[in-house]
Amino acid sequence: MSRVLLKNGRIYDEAEQQWVQRDLLIQDGLIRQIGTKIEQQQVDQIDLAGKHLVPGFIDMHIHLREPGFEEKETIETGSRAAAKGGYTTIACMPNTRPVTDSKEIVEQIVHTAKEVGLARVLPIGAITKRELGRELTDMNQLKKAGIVAVSDDGVGVQSSRMMKEAMREAHRVGLPVVAHCEDESILVKGASVHDGQFARKYDLKGIPSEAESIHIARDILLAEDIGVHYHVCHISTAQSVRLVREAKSRGQKVTAEVTPHHLLLCEDDIPQPDPMYKMNPPLRSRKDQQALIEGLLDGTIDFIATDHAPHTLTEKAQGMELAPFGIVGLETAFPLLYTHFVCTGKLSLQQLIERMTQKPADCFGLPWGRIAVDMSADLTLLDLEKEEAIDPATFVSKGKNTPFSGWRVKGWPVKTWLAGTLTWNQ
Numbered sequence: 001m002s003r004v005l006l007k008n009g010r011i012y013d014e015a016e017q018q019w020v021q022r023d024l025l026i027q028d029g030l031i032r033q034i035g036t037k038i039e040q041q042q043v044d045q046i047d048l049a050g051k052h053l054v055p056g057f058i059d060m061h062i063h064l065r066e067p068g069f070e071e072k073e074t075i076e077t078g079s080r081a082a083a084k085g086g087y088t089t090i091a092c093m094p095n096t097r098p099v100t101d102s103k104e105i106v107e108q109i110v111h112t113a114k115e116v117g118l119a120r121v122l123p124i125g126a127i128t129k130r131e132l133g134r135e136l137t138d139m140n141q142l143k144k145a146g147i148v149a150v151s152d153d154g155v156g157v158q159s160s161r162m163m164k165e166a167m168r169e170a171h172r173v174g175l176p177v178v179a180h181c182e183d184e185s186i187l188v189k190g191a192s193v194h195d196g197q198f199a200r201k202y203d204l205k206g207i208p209s210e211a212e213s214i215h216i217a218r219d220i221l222l223a224e225d226i227g228v229h230y231h232v233c234h235i236s237t238a239q240s241v242r243l244v245r246e247a248k249s250r251g252q253k254v255t256a257e258v259t260p261h262h263l264l265l266c267e268d269d270i271p272q273p274d275p276m277y278k279m280n281p282p283l284r285s286r287k288d289q290q291a292l293i294e295g296l297l298d299g300t301i302d303f304i305a306t307d308h309a310p311h312t313l314t315e316k317a318q319g320m321e322l323a324p325f326g327i328v329g330l331e332t333a334f335p336l337l338y339t340h341f342v343c344t345g346k347l348s349l350q351q352l353i354e355r356m357t358q359k360p361a362d363c364f365g366l367p368w369g370r371i372a373v374d375m376s377a378d379l380t381l382l383d384l385e386k387e388e389a390i391d392p393a394t395f396v397s398k399g400k401n402t403p404f405s406g407w408r409v410k411g412w413p414v415k416t417w418l419a420g421t422l423t424w425n426q
């Protein structure tokens with residue numbers, strides 16, 4: 001019987017709606033007792049005085065790149081990056097090679113992730129075979145193998161008929177449809193940034209807002225009668241927020257996530273054409289950024305997901321048009337958001353934590369994301385006073401592609417427990 005006693009941590013008390021000092025006893029991977037003073041003989045004790053103990057973070061949108069792109073990331077390096085960033089649960093997208101469209105690949109991911117043991121890895125299966133948009137995957141079989149949702153992330157499902165069939169099938173087998181929303185018929189080849197001020201200034205080809213919002217509007221209409229849980233990936237425009245808000249107000253089961261970078265940055269913040277600022281969807285206008293923040297505050301946007309998208313520096317050095325889209329996020333999400341949203345008074349600490357823990361858990365029906373007796377001891381310890389500059393050289397992820405290099409931020413995770421076992425200890 002393994003037992004650990006965590007002493008004097010600051011824990012959020014739901015009933016009192018405030019942070020209180022508590023002891024917490026972990027036994028066999030579960031939270032067994034929470035109290036003002038727990039006395040136990042012969043247990044390992046850790047003193048957490050002055051630090052905040054929160055539920056392990058949950059990221060429903062990341063890329064682990066294994067199998068197929070191990071030079072960018074592996075299940076092991078991605079899981080370690082998650083643990084370092086305070087995450088205990090991560091859902092990985094299926095744009096691997098081969099694509100996660102068969103039960104063999106799902107089983108392989110689940111198996112490797114368990115062996116690594118640094119994070120709970122929830123695979124997301126493809127909507128269509130090879131993400132080509134032509135033929136549905138066997139969602140029922142993929143679900144049995146362990147997927148928690150379907151998505152063709154990396155590309156949008158172009159055919160409305162295919163999307164409708166996918167929604168029917170996903171609903172039948174009980175899986176959410178997690179949509180990367182991008183209408184290719186409105187895109188120009190070689191577009192790398194938002195179709196706005198920055199694109200015009202540097203004469204770059206732009207990605208219009210409607211590329212995203214047209215798909216969201218279409219999908220909300222398609223999902224209406226089917227009743228499937230429809231989830232919008234990395235929402236980035238004011239139009240998109242408006243569409244999701246309207247659907248929610250009618251009671252439709254539509255949810256949405258936003259990334260830290262879309263909350264923190266807009267096109268005006270890009271100093272010059274630099275692939276470290278190239279991601280899909282792109283950084284939009286200041287007005288879009290404001291709409292995302294409002295959407296996160298009023299609940300239109302349910303939670304925060306990093307869309308951790310590691311690429312090699314060689315790939316990123318190819319220039320604006322050729323470099324791949326995507327930036328890493330797992331190791332910097334919390335301190336960035338804490339510094340720029342909590343320290344500035346836009347969100348309370350608990351509001352931010354909820355959007356990284358219980359909200360994603362509730363959206364996807366996951367039994368984690370809360371500190372309570374009998375729950376799995378998935379925990380993160382935060383040092384809100386610890387201030388450091390972001391340095392990609394210190395990342396444990398293989399991906400060093402971030403636009404936040406050099407940003408001084410505070411509120412770093414210092415310890416992470418997955419089912420009572422330390423997965424990060426600083």
Ligand SMILES: NC(=O)N[C@@H](CC(=O)O)C(=O)O
Binds near residue numbers: 095279325
């Ligand atoms: N977000 C990105 O810019 N890139 C993602 C794909 C995706 O999330 O659409 C990737 O796989 O690199």
Ligand SMILES: [Zn+2]
Binds near residue numbers: 180281
């Ligand atoms: Zn995507």
Ligand SMILES: [Zn+2]
Binds near residue numbers: 063307
């Ligand atoms: Zn993604």
